[in-house]
Amino acid sequence: MSKKTLEVHWGKHQRGYIENLNRQIANTPFEGYLLEDIVKISYNRGSPQPAFNNAAQAWNHDFFFTSLKPGGGKSPTGEIAELIDKQLGSYDNFVKEFKLAAASQFGAGWAWLALKEAKLVVEKTPNAINPLIWDHIPLLVLDVWEHAYYLDFQNNRPDYVSTFLEHLVNWDIVNARLDRAKAFMNWGEPDWDLFDKDADILTYEEAGIDVVEDSS
Amino acid sequence: MTRHLAGSRPSDILGFFCFGGSILSGGVAMASAMTRLGRRGIGSARWSSMAVAGQQSRASHSFTLPDLDYDYGELEPAISGEIMKLHHTKHHQTYITNFVKALEQLEQAEKDGNAEAIVKLQGAINFNGGGHVNHSIFWKNLAPSKSGGGEPPEGKLASAIKDEFGSLEKLIAKMNADGAALQGSGWVWLGLNKDLKQLAVQTTANQDPLASKGLVPLLGIDVWEHAYYLQYKNVKPDYLKNIWKVINWSDVSSRYEANL
Numbered sequence: 001m002s003k004k005t006l007e008v009h010w011g012k013h014q015r016g017y018i019e020n021l022n023r024q025i026a027n028t029p030f031e032g033y034l035l036e037d038i039v040k041i042s043y044n045r046g047s048p049q050p051a052f053n054n055a056a057q058a059w060n061h062d063f064f065f066t067s068l069k070p071g072g073g074k075s076p077t078g079e080i081a082e083l084i085d086k087q088l089g090s091y092d093n094f095v096k097e098f099k100l101a102a103a104s105q106f107g108a109g110w111a112w113l114a115l116k117e118a119k120l121v122v123e124k125t126p127n128a129i130n131p132l133i134w135d136h137i138p139l140l141v142l143d144v145w146e147h148a149y150y151l152d153f154q155n156n157r158p159d160y161v162s163t164f165l166e167h168l169v170n171w172d173i174v175n176a177r178l179d180r181a182k183a184f185m186n187w188g189e190p191d192w193d194l195f196d197k198d199a200d201i202l203t204y205e206e207a208g209i210d211v212v213e214d215s216s
Numbered sequence: 217m218t219r220h221l222a223g224s225r226p227s228d229i230l231g232f233f234c235f236g237g238s239i240l241s242g243g244v245a246m247a248s249a250m251t252r253l254g255r256r257g258i259g260s261a262r263w264s265s266m267a268v269a270g271q272q273s274r275a276s277h278s279f280t281l282p283d284l285d286y287d288y289g290e291l292e293p294a295i296s297g298e299i300m301k302l303h304h305t306k307h308h309q310t311y312i313t314n315f316v317k318a319l320e321q322l323e324q325a326e327k328d329g330n331a332e333a334i335v336k337l338q339g340a341i342n343f344n345g346g347g348h349v350n351h352s353i354f355w356k357n358l359a360p361s362k363s364g365g366g367e368p369p370e371g372k373l374a375s376a377i378k379d380e381f382g383s384l385e386k387l388i389a390k391m392n393a394d395g396a397a398l399q400g401s402g403w404v405w406l407g408l409n410k411d412l413k414q415l416a417v418q419t420t421a422n423q424d425p426l427a428s429k430g431l432v433p434l435l436g437i438d439v440w441e442h443a444y445y446l447q448y449k450n451v452k453p454d455y456l457k458n459i460w461k462v463i464n465w466s467d468v469s470s471r472y473e474a475n476l
Contacts, residue, residue, distance in 0.1 A: 008449050008450060012449065012450045013450050016450065053399055106339075106343050106422050106423075107400055107401035107402075107421070107422040107423075107440070108400040108401045108441075109400075126400065127399055127400035128399065128400075145400075145441065146401070146440065146441035146442050146445060147441045147445055147449075147450065150441060150442060150445040150446065151445070151446065154302050154306065154442075154446075155302060155306040155307050155310065155442060
């Protein structure tokens, strides 16, 4: 991914989305909201409010730029690797599904690896839409709007996708996102064997912890 | 369905998009119509040899890339030669290649009696076929200034524009505003509502043909990023401002008058 591409993509496109969004939400209830919340609320169940496009694109692009790293790509290690093997069959299978999603997104859009109810899914979205609106938890994204690859690859989207997968994917951040996602997912019954069944259950007092009664 | 020689009118071809009927007959109608559109770009000598050779499959999938009426660099500085070459030889060609592939798969699915596959293929057919239709119109809508590109319309179209929009400047302003506001990929069109005999400005998403909005396409401006990115980067409004210098109003007028 060339320097020129990033200069324009981040410096012009993303900057535009953010500045336009700020202008749009100034002096409105959205001012001060977390970006993710603006995206989910302004989507408005499919009848998006004006702020949706800028908010979603700002979120998507930020997620995208942080999904990249120099010298990245190839097969991952860590927990995401295990999850891919367990739920998507293999890394090669993931690659196949991801390439298909990226290639078959007609027009502008995004290709994602996300968690849907504790299961990994590869999905694609058009224009500004992202899986947050379905309450999925995104882990990785690739921008397949033409502006993301045109200067470097012209119409050759498949080569762009391959380059991303082989050289740019930041699997470290994917693992970090996966870790954070655990706080939001129902992973089922815990492994009770990990817990010491013989441990005493103490009251706060016995444990020496002061509890201040709420006087309101 | 009788076949006409090269030079048949755009209205005949586009009329087929309004073909009622089932998906199947619609597909056949579009295929025959598309054959005409593709063949207009080839000489009549090749047409006759193709008619003989094309006995192999039912809908002879001989859609080919139409030639441009000008060299790639002749639309500069409005549109760079680099863009024109990529746009024509890569993007448009890819739509045609994938259109043909999808039609072949459709033929196979029909032979197999696979209804699910037939329906599933409509997406690829509409997208790639639409891309072929739209770009074929687009190349004719453009002309170098030495061939009349940028010269304002005259005659019936000029009066109609004045009646509907107030002035050519107002029409251009509206198309530019709608084109700039379009999110994602698509086209901004000047179209004709044949029933009401009214001009209208309309946008379409991706490669949806204007016929899907019940209008006859007269002038289309491609606002996919590939149409301007190498030259204008993210500044779509500048592309829209400059493209009017190479709009072939005489082609737009012919389409208008042919559909009155």
